[in-house]
Amino acid sequence: QVQLQESGPGLVKLSETLSLTCSVSGDPMTFYYWSWLRQPPGKALEWIGHVYYNGNTNHNPSLKSRVTMSVDTSKNQFSLKLTSVTAADSAVYYCARHPTVYNGLTDWGQGTLVTVSS
């Protein structure tokens, strides 16, 4: 059974870059899409974007200019970088997996809280 685990700094300074990694175990990364999502405290989920195992990406247009996603199948990891963060970027960040873009998100990590502060 696949397991996903987010990792990265829990505190990021205002205007700096948020960097997270999702480590995947239990299943190869090939032929799957790998998504990032976030959930501000007490608020709904927001999809950030996904990266296919071959490196192709698609982003939420509201974040596109600040988001970079990449995948390293040799390390069983994929990553997220979000530049120029503000307090509005404080949230629990989740990584997730889905088999196609016409499926829901079938497997999720536990989430990691990132707080943006000055």
Add this chain to the structure above:
Amino acid sequence: DIQMTQSPSTLSASVGDRVTITCRASQSISSWLAWYQQKPGKGPKLLIDKASSLESGVPSRFSGSGSGTEFTLTISSLQPEDFGTYYCQQYNVYSWTFGQGTKVEIK
């Protein structure tokens, strides 16, 4: 963006009750809709895919229906372990969007 509106926002019901949650899309999404259950401190769990397809391992008391702009998630007989927050999500059009959630409490 397609807006997803869930109702009610909170629901309190007794064990054994039939529970229905509604999700409306601001434009047609065909059947490209998923339902998730989230418990505190955990990532969401996919319950229903493509509006009505029950995920493997999910109890049969959960069911989904609808197409176009109106969808429902039904729990036929609420169990104590069904507490949590339920979200709908459309994946018809980028960017994917979620409803604001329905918190289910057990009386």
